[in-house]
Amino acid sequence: MTSISTYIKNDLAARLRSGRALPASLTLDALAHHYDVSFTPVRHAIAELVKEGLLQKGSNRRLTPVKLPVSTKAGAKLDACEPSSLPKPPQDPYDGIVNDLVQQSLQGEAIYLREEATAEKYGLSRSAIRHIFHRLAGEGMLNHIPRHGWQLRPFRQSDLEAFIDVREVLELKALDLSRDQLCNEQLQRMLEANTQPSSSPTAPPRIDESLHSYLIEASQNVYIREFFERQGRYYRLLFEWEDRDRSTALETARQHREILAALLNQDWARARQELSYHIRDHHPVFSQIAQAVNSNHKHTANPGDPA
Structure with missing residues (x-):
């Protein structure tokens, strides 16, 4: 890049x-x-x-x-090695910054971020960094603390498990409420958008996460929608980061296809079962990280500290 x-x-x-x-x-x-x-x-x-x-x-x-x-000069033939057009700007730095902050968040430390130092690190202006920080605050990744600056939200395995408990109940309820609103054409489109790679054994799969928001919107329940709008943004960022692991991404695409196939066949019991499994048992990367963080904390604790 x-x-x-x-x-x-x-x-x-x-x-x-x-x-x-x-x-x-x-x-x-x-x-x-x-x-x-x-x-x-x-x-x-x-x-x-x-x-x-x-x-x-x-x-x-x-x-x-x-x-x-x-x-x-302009109007003359340029040398073959010289650029004939202006270069394209580099990619939006937001993705790279999110990737770095997710990894820091997963260390479980509530660190403070300074605009000036972060701008210097990524070669951006303070106004550009401030814009990204405000965007991340809206996504639940950062908290703005008056007179202290920006605090990174630390990952907690217990918070993830509590979120998953509530998410499972509400998404299953959304599925039940949306049965009569589902459109087979949209379900088929989402099914085809979750594919396994065929060109190369190392190519990433295609993942379409829109199934979840589709069920929530189709449920027409404002309280279910508000929960995911307010509480789900931080975890959505984490889940997107987790899918960068190829084996996890492959499993995500497979599980989406299982849920969608059941919905297309109107096999509601199986759809609920597959959705529940997908929500509850699909975060191996976070489980491994939590174990590593907990192990590190135990090793670095003072001998007199309680275990």
């Missing part, structure tokens, strides 16, 4: 070589604002562009483009 600094460097290089429009100013502050990042990736990009002879620093330390040969 292209880093932020590499993208900035490649974007500016393409503009300088082809004569395309540059950001309004080449100052450090203006470029950081233009790309919505911190100063660090801009500094790295500028250093590379100066080294390659595309930018130069004047006696007043201001950056100016180096005058290039006419053959590289």
